Amino acid sequence: MIHVAFLWHFHQPFYKDLSTGEYLLPWVRLHAIKDYIGMGLILKEFPEIRQNFNFVPCLLVQLEEYAQGKARDKFQKLSELEPGELQEKDALFLVDNFFSANWERMIEPYPRYRELLRKRAFGKKPADSAVRDFSHRDLRDLQVWANLTWFHPLVVEGDGDLQALFRKGHGFSQEEKRMVLAKQTEVIDRIIKLYRGLETSGQIETTTSPFYHAILPLLCEPRTAQQALPQLPLPSRRLEAREDAVAQVQKAVETHERLFGRRPKGLWPSEGAVSPHLVPILNGAGLKWMATDEDILARTLHTTFGRDHQGRVNQPQTLYKPYRLEYEGSQTQIIFRDHRLSDLIGFEYQRHSPHAAVEDFLGRIVPGRGERPLLVSVILDGENAWEFYPNNGLDFLRELYRGISRQRGIETTRVSDYLERHPPQDTLRDLYAGSWINHNLATWVGHAEKNRAWEYVAETRDFLKKRPDLGVNHKELAQECIYISEGSDWYWWYGDDHSSAYDEVFDRLFRTHLKNVYKFSASESPRALDLPIIQLGKKKPYTIPKGFLKVRLDGRVSSFFEWVAAGYYRASRDTPVMHRASGGIIREVYFGFDEENFLLRLDFEEGALNRFSAHDRLAVIFLLPAEVRLQVSGAPQPIKGLEVIKKGETTPRIVPEAVAAVEVLELRCPFREIGLSPGENAEFLVEIEREGQVTERLPDHFPFAFTTPTRDFERIFWQV
Numbered sequence: 082m083i084h085v086a087f088l089w090h091f092h093q094p095f096y097k098d099l100s101t102g103e104y105l106l107p108w109v110r111l112h113a114i115k116d117y118i119g120m121g122l123i124l125k126e127f128p129e130i131r132q133n134f135n136f137v138p139c140l141l142v143q144l145e146e147y148a149q150g151k152a153r154d155k156f157q158k159l160s161e162l163e164p165g166e167l168q169e170k171d172a173l174f175l176v177d178n179f180f181s182a183n184w185e186r187m188i189e190p191y192p193r194y195r196e197l198l199r200k201r202a203f204g205k206k207p208a209d210s211a212v213r214d215f216s217h218r219d220l221r222d223l224q225v226w227a228n229l230t231w232f233h234p235l236v237v238e239g240d241g242d243l244q245a246l247f248r249k250g251h252g253f254s255q256e257e258k259r260m261v262l263a264k265q266t267e268v269i270d271r272i273i274k275l276y277r278g279l280e281t282s283g284q285i286e287t288t289t290s291p292f293y294h295a296i297l298p299l300l301c302e303p304r305t306a307q308q309a310l311p312q313l314p315l316p317s318r319r320l321e322a323r324e325d326a327v328a329q330v331q332k333a334v335e336t337h338e339r340l341f342g343r344r345p346k347g348l349w350p351s352e353g354a355v356s357p358h359l360v361p362i363l364n365g366a367g368l369k370w371m372a373t374d375e376d377i378l379a380r381t382l383h384t385t386f387g388r389d390h391q392g393r394v395n396q397p398q399t400l401y402k403p404y405r406l407e408y409e410g411s412q413t414q415i416i417f418r419d420h421r422l423s424d425l426i427g428f429e430y431q432r433h434s435p436h437a438a439v440e441d442f443l444g445r446i447v448p449g450r451g452e453r454p455l456l457v458s459v460i461l462d463g464e465n466a467w468e469f470y471p472n473n474g475l476d477f478l479r480e481l482y483r484g485i486s487r488q489r490g491i492e493t494t495r496v497s498d499y500l501e502r503h504p505p506q507d508t509l510r511d512l513y514a515g516s517w518i519n520h521n522l523a524t525w526v527g528h529a530e531k532n533r534a535w536e537y538v539a540e541t542r543d544f545l546k547k548r549p550d551l552g553v554n555h556k557e558l559a560q561e562c563i564y565i566s567e568g569s570d571w572y573w574w575y576g577d578d579h580s581s582a583y584d585e586v587f588d589r590l591f592r593t594h595l596k597n598v599y600k601f602s603a604s605e606s607p608r609a610l611d612l613p614i615i616q617l618g619k620k621k622p623y624t625i626p627k628g629f630l631k632v633r634l635d636g637r638v639s640s641f642f643e644w645v646a647a648g649y650y651r652a653s654r655d656t657p658v659m660h661r662a663s664g665g666i667i668r669e670v671y672f673g674f675d676e677e678n679f680l681l682r683l684d685f686e687e688g689a690l691n692r693f694s695a696h697d698r699l700a701v702i703f704l705l706p707a708e709v710r711l712q713v714s715g716a717p718q719p720i721k722g723l724e725v726i727k728k729g730e731t732t733p734r735i736v737p738e739a740v741a742a743v744e745v746l747e748l749r750c751p752f753r754e755i756g757l758s759p760g761e762n763a764e765f766l767v768e769i770e771r772e773g774q775v776t777e778r779l780p781d782h783f784p785f786a787f788t789t790p791t792r793d794f795e796r797i798f799w800q801v
Contacts, residue, residue, distance in 0.1 A: 082454040083401075083446055084494040085485065086416070088133040088372065089463030090349055091117055092294055094570035095139045096154065096590070097146075099558060100597045104154035105590050106583060109143045111231045114268045115473060116464035117144070119233030121275040123475065124284060127482040131493040132285045134276060134463065135349040138292045138336040139568070141273065145340070148270040160224045160262060163255055164217035175220060176201055177208045179227035181582065183468040185642045187230045193251040194226040204649055204669070218252065225253040228261050234475050236268055277341050286495035288347035289337045289368075291329035293568040296351055296525050298514050299535075300326040300567060301358035305514035309380075309521035316526070316535040322542065323358070325567060330366045332564075346370065346497045349460070351569045352524070353377070353418075353517035360408040370414040370500055372460055375400055376520035378417040380513035388421060392445035401447070401455035405505040406512060414505055416496065418460035420517070421445070424793040427461045431469040435480035442481065443488055453506075456499050469628075519760070525569055528576030530614050534591065537610065538566050541595045548602050559601040566594045575614060578788075580625055588615050622780050623650035626673035626787055629794070630680050634749055636741030644682055647673035648787065655781050665777045666697075670767060674790055679755060681748040683767070690742060698770040701748070704784055705764040709755050713740050713748065725754050752789060759791040 093112065096104045124130060146152035156178065159171055167175070180188065180198055188194045197219060201211050215223070229246060237243045243264065246257060279285040291297055298305045300322045307313050330348070338344045346369040350359060353373040363371060378400065379385050387395045394400055406415045422445060430438035446457055467474035485491055515521050525531060542563050551559065571591040574584055581587075592610045599606035628646035633639055650670040666689035671682040681701060701711040708728040723740050724733035736754060741747050757763055764784040769777040 083448070083457060083491045084454050084499050085446070085457045085459060085491060086133060086494050086496045086499065088135055088288065088349065088418075088458065088460040088496065089120055090135045090137075090290075090461065091140055091463050092135075092137040092290070093140050093143065094568055094587075095143070095293055095565050095594075097143065097152070098590070098593055098597070099562060099565075100593075100600055102151075104143075104152050104157075105586055107154045107156035109140060110147055110152070110154060110157065110265060110269065111228075112464045113144055113147065113272060114236065114265050115231045115233045116467055117272050118268050118275065119235055119467075119473060119475070120463055120478075121272070121279060122233070122235040123478055123482070124279060126479070127486065128284060129486055130284070130482045131495050131498070133288060133347070133496050134285055135288045135290060135347075136276075136337070137290045137294050137351075138333045139294065139565075141336060141340055144269055144272055147266065148272075150266060156227075157262065160228055160258070164220040164224075167220065169212075172212050172215070172220060173208045175223060176212045176215060178582075179223050182227070182230055184645050186468055186471065186473075188226075189642060191226065191230065191247075191250065193222055194230065197223050197226070204651065221255070221258065222251055222253055225258050225261055228258075228265065232264075232268070234472055240264065273340055280341060280343070283495075286347065286497055287337070287341050287345060288349055288496075289333045289345040290349050290351050291326070292332040292336065293329060293565050294351040294570065295326065295329045295564070295567040296354045296516075296522065296569050296572075297326045297329070297359050297362070298354055298356035298522060299526055300329075301356065301362075303526065303535075305356045305358070306522040306526050308514045309519075310523055310527070313521075313523060313527040314529075314532060316532040316539065318536040318539040320535055320539040320542070322567070325542075325564060326358075327362055327365065329564060329567070330362050330368070334366045334368065347372070353460075354515070354522060354525075354569075355415075355512055356514035357406075357408040357512045360406055360413050361411040363413045364411040368413070370403070370416065370496065372416045372418060372458060372496075374515075374517035374520065375417045375420045376517070377513050377515050378404075380515065380520055381509060381511060386420075388445075392421065392441070393447045394419065394421075397447040397455055401457050402453070402507070403456060403500055403503070403505040405508040407508060407510050408512070414500055415509070415512075416456060416458050418458040418517075420793075422457065422459050423461040426459065427466050428469070428793060430477060431466070431471075431474075435477045438477060439480045439484040443484055443491070446491060448490065454499075454503060456494070456503070458496075524578060525572035528578070530575035531572045533614050534571060534575055537592075537595055537614075538563070540607070541566070541598050544604075545598055545602065548604075551602055555601045555603075559598045562594045562597045562601070566591060577786075584615055585613065588613050621783075621786075622655040623670070623785060624648050628673075629675050629790070630673045631675065632680055632682075632747065632749070634738070634741045634747050636743035636745060636747055638744055644671045644673070647671040647680070647682070648785065650780060650785070652779055655779070665779075666769060667767065667777060667779060670779060670785070672785060672787070674752075674787075676790070676792070678749045678751050679757070679763075681767075683746040683748075685745070690744075690746065697776075699746070700768040700770060701765055702768060703755055703763060703765045705786075706761050707756050711748070711750055711755075713746070723748060723750060725750065727756070757789040759789055761789045763787055763789055 093109045096106045182188060188198050200214050232243055276287060280287050303315055334344055348368050348371040350371055355373045375386055386400055403414050403416050406413050470477055518524050545559050573579055574587045596606040596610050626648045630646055632643050652665055652667055666686050667683050668686050669684040673680050699713040703709040710726040712724040723736040725736055726733045739749050764786045766784050767779045768775050
């Protein structure tokens with residue numbers, strides 16, 4: 082018998098400014114009406130399916146405040162206003178931020194929302210120009226659609242009013258807009274009650290994480306980050322905060338018990354980040370087990386987990402079982418997720434039909450052998466993946482649950498149920514320190530920006546310790562701000578490994594939490610906290626790729642969404658004077674990749690593509706990891722193919738059917754031709770040559786850069 086334990090992780094950072102009560106970003110509210118409610122509702126259709134859900138406590142308290150009408154975010158407030166009441170800056174905010182959803186799945190299916198997106202013309206018009214094209218009717222429809230599109234299909238199925246609005250599609254009234262916002266509050270109020278009921282019935286187990294999603298190993302002993310990366314730079318000011326780690330876990334257990342009516346037994350450490358130091362902390366909080374990634378077990382046991390041609394793990398008896406973990410006289414139980422199975426759901430199956438995806442998933446599970454049932458742990462983000470699926474993943478999940486129900490020899494389980502029946506037989510006396518991302522902690526420490534943020538936390542924490550004179554209320558609020566600043570999300574967005582449209586908001590909110598420590602202490606905060614941390618790294622003149630591309634190589638803008646996840650560069654914004662003066666012919670650069678290929682699109686100034694075809698040569702010059710030249714020659718014959726020339730070689734290799742130029746120029750080159758492997762950093766320039774002379778080079782100051790994607794690229798990138 083194979084037992085499959087699905088654990089869906091629900092998390093959002095703490096968006097509330099404790100000094101003002103304002104919520105800066107809307108993602109708790111929007112994911113609540115889509116993913117948090119939907120993942121529970123679907124289980125009503127499959128009472129035989131057992132599941133596990135991990136709720137980060139800082140998410141729970143934000144849900145609670147939204148349900149009670151106490152939480153109000155900026156997006157919500159601007160949604161409520163009549164278009165005629167909007168100030169100019171508010172209207173600009175709407176046209177810049179109210180398309181913040183998956184364009185392909187959440188905007189494109191709805192003609193009016195799609196029409197408004199076209200009108201906004203991202204990448205073509207700045208907000209102050211585009212907003213002039215929006216009438217009051219347009220703005221009200223935008224306000225409605227930016228909220229309506231987030232409702233989960235099952236919520237819509239059960240609500241005639243929402244169905245009517247989807248059918249209407251445009252020309253919404255102020256009263257209809259108020260109804261949409263009121264229904265959001267009603268849905269959010271159902272969420273905790275729904276999961277509490279599912280747990281009472283025995284269908285699910287709820288688990289917890291450190292209260293503000295802190296990376297516990299970095300609080301307990303920051304030097305553990307150097308186990309995986311010995312040369313990793315650490316913050317110059319040492320943070321010693323084991324007691325904060327204890328508090329984050331203890332507060333989590335208490336809040337979980339208050340809201341769900343029972344103490345959690347399991348812990349998903351934030352980002353699967355573990356070290357042996359966690360064991361006594363779990364014991365002290367009464368927790369019975371924790372989970373992390375298979376790579377941590379592989380490093381601990383000095384082994385590797387490969388897969389056969391069917392995708393089945395090669396050491397199932399090692400990976401698919403619980404272990405007892407002992408450290409400093411304490412012990413706990415630990416399970417390790419199947420990284421591949423988790424990532425298939427997280428970011429790959431969205432591209433396949435539900436039937437094919439489920440057939441593949443079930444085919445990868447090793448048949449049970451021996452007397453002891455195996456435990457296959459599938460642990461992943463329970464919210465961000467679904468907007469990449471058709472119908473928010475509902476069709477896939479229904480097919481998955483049906484498939485498992487029909488499959489002989491496989492059943493789903495709650496983790497604690499399995500551990501009670503099949504306790505660990507093997508003991509680990511050490512545990513590799515790392516996380517689910519590349520089995521290390523570099524996502525949250527090591528980069529200059531991340532380290533600067535930690536140094537600010539250490540400085541602020543030391544300041545608070547020296548203020549024993551504070552009243553109880555102010556002391557508690559100040560300490561809470563320290564705990565909030567220890568959350569993983571701030572460090573996730575610092576550095577150059579992740580980016581979003583809201584980097585500056587996250588930076589400002591992080592510093593606000595620290596400044597509030599001084600505010601609650603009636604002290605002036607250091608001036609350094611007024612300055613953006615993200616200025617430590619020079620702002621690149623382009624955006625980075627945000628997802629895998631699906632490009633039809635035809636030299637035409639055949640679909641608005643083909644290049645929407647690409648990195649984007651506009652030449653005039655990088656060097657406007659030089660570009661115009663030199664007669665540069667490239668207007669825009671789009672770059673990115675699918676799973677196997679580097680992809681590039683060039684948009685030319687009017688008429689310039691024809692001139693390029695006749696006279697010029699395009700060179701894409703990779704500088705890292707090794708010098709490789711991709712070359713497209715237009716003269717004297719039409720473009721035939723892509724020439725690849727590696728450093729030291731004189732004869733180019735021709736890659737056929739790799740270039741197309743009609744309206745735009747599109748180029749595709751396999752990573753293997755460039756010498757790129759998953760996880761490697763790449764840098765490149767784009768040049769136009771005429772008669773052997775470089776007439777144009779982009780970008781102007783430093784090269785385009787990206788990291789060659791691993792299989793879990795999209796899942797790692799999208800964490801909001």
